[in-house]
Amino acid sequence: MSCIFPVAIFGTLALSSVVKLPFIYRYDAVLLILLAVQFLMYRSGLETLDEIKVICIFHIIGLMLEMYKVRMGSWSYPEPGYTKLFGVPLYSGFMYASVASYMCQVWRxxxxxxxxWPGLAFAGLLGGAIYLNFFTHHFLPDFRWWLTALVLVVFWRTWIIYRVQNITYRMPLTLAFFLVGFFIWLAENIATFFSAWKYPNQHEAWHLVSFSKISSWFLLVIISVIIVAQLKHVKAGRKT
Incomplete structure (x- = not known):
């Protein structure tokens, strides 16, 4: 149930790669479908207004990163579309928003x-440094491995407590970071297979996405968790 929105995204990408809609570009159709899915999830109560706000934040964060990465040649969206901004289709922000949707859903x-939890100061500064490194590593040294080591230090005492039916489980937060990052990497392979976007080595023929991308998703998930956890903490404080 927590994966409804990610499944909707990849289902739409898969169908749109084999079913050609008349009078509309594929990227534009995907955007309209995902907007409709998001609206239906809200109207049906599957997502709350607060969760929609979190998803919008991630949509903007992801779109900014996409525009920069496409400009730097990291990957591309080769198909035409009216809803492309600086070479990036607007639906791409939903792929980041789907991570936020999953986080909010599974939390609830x-x-x-x-x-x-290390607190907003440590977690926020680390999240900001991770996001900044996605931009600066194109012209400065890549600090991802230093940041990964810092993640292990900052979150080494942090555990997730979660409940399945009436049984309570716990897991180190860093392990959760890796697991979610790994499954996003699997989803990325599915997305590139259906030409949602293409890396430079995939233009002639599809190839497996580099395993090094798992570390990128690992770090991106941390940003997601920091924002969702902080907003959940603020919301809990409003209720007390």
Whole structure:
């Protein structure tokens, strides 16, 4: 249930790669479909207004990163579309927003808590440094491995508490970062297979996405968790 929106995205990408709609470009059709899915999820109660706000934040964060990465030649969106901005289709922000949707959904459905949270100062500064490194590593040294080591230090005492039915489980937060990052990497392979976007080595024929991308998703998931956890904390404070 927590994966409804990501499944909707990849299902739409898969169908649109084999079913050609008349009078509309594929990228534009995908955007309209995902907007409709998002609206239906809100109207049906599957997502709350607060969760929609979080998703919008991630949509903007992801879109900014996409525009920069496409400009730097990291990947491209080769198909035409009216809803492209600086070479990036607007639907691409939903792929980042789907991570936020999953985080919000799983937090609520599994009644998640955290112990040993390092606080907004440490977590926020680390999240900001990770996001900045996605931009600066094109002209400065890539600090991803230093940042990964810092993640292990900052979050080494942080555990996720989650409930499945009446059983309570716990997991180190850093392990959760890796697991979500790994499954996003699998999803990325599916997305590039259906030509949602293409890396430079995929223009002639599809190839498996580099395993090094797992580290990028690992770090991006951390940004997601930091924002969602902080907003959940603020919301809980409003209720007390």
């Amino acid at each position: 459905r599994l009644r998640m808590d955290m112990t040993g």
